[in-house]
Amino acid sequence: MNDNRYYVYVYIDPRNNEEFYYGKGKGSRKMAHLSQEGDTDKINRIRDIAKEGLQPMIRVIASGLDEDEAFLIEKTLIWKLGRTLTNEASGHFSEKFRPHNTLHKELPRFDFENDVYYVNIGEGAHRDWDDCKKYGFLSAGGENPIWKTQICKLTKGDVVAAYLAKHGYVGIGIIEEQAKPFRDFIVNGLPLSEQVLAQPGMRERMHNDELTEYLARVTWIKAVEKREGHFKSNAGLFTTQLIRASLSGQPTTIAFIEKSFDISIRDLLADSFNYTGHCLA
Secondary structure, three states, X not given: OOOOOEEEEXXXXXXXXXXXXXXXXXXXXXXXXXXXXXXXXXXXXXXXXXXXXOOOEXXXXXXXXXXXXXXXXXXXXXXXHHHHOOOOOOOOOHHHOOOOOOOOOOOEOOOEOOOXXXXXXXXXXXXXXXXXXXXXXXXXXXXXXXXXXXXXXXXXXXXXXXXXXXOEEEEEEEEEEEEEEXXXXXXXXXXXXXXXXXXXXXHOOOOOOOOOEEEEEEEEEEEOOHHHOEOOOOOOOOOOOOOEEEOOOOHHHHHHHHHHHOOOHHHHHHHHHHHOOOOOO
């Protein structure tokens, strides 16, 4: 049964009517800050108000809430006023809100449905870039279940930048279909297992769901041979041993990829937004 006794409250400075702290709680929680000790911005503000012979105005903004509702309302208010508040934490649900000071640019997950991802090809006994490029996929699998999980998190419309160790970025594409086991991947009406593969080792574990390769279908916008991969040492370019990582916070790498492949990531995201059945505002 839900506990609907939560509320969201605000502390207001009576000297200038400025809101300086939002919180959530139940019972007498809203009064607790008046007796707190410490050296935080919030406590120092309350002390300054007390020196004037005053107390903060404490007002409940929303009530009759369950805890998740209270957290979300609190976070919304914190996000709205941002830097003018004395709240130390960004609040629950912070990952669902646009970062501050980013209204001047379009961001994946906010202005676009999808994101742009670095994907580590990780060539070896069960995977080869030549197959990825020829048959339109990116894959991962093996002993560590995280590898499969990461490739399976790519969704239709995501933009992917394929990275090959010792060569650099070798392909830019759009995910057409979420990852599926190797044995279920069809190309031109035939299972990939029946195609000619540069790395036939892909077939070895095809009947083992825990170890087999999982393949996400990709439409390659630009793809090059291994020897033509794009990279520049000591240029601050993003690389990681992870299978998948967002590039939305890597402007240097995005700019390098755009220049190297003569494409616009923003345009690809916009295209994928329409491609997945959405409309740009």
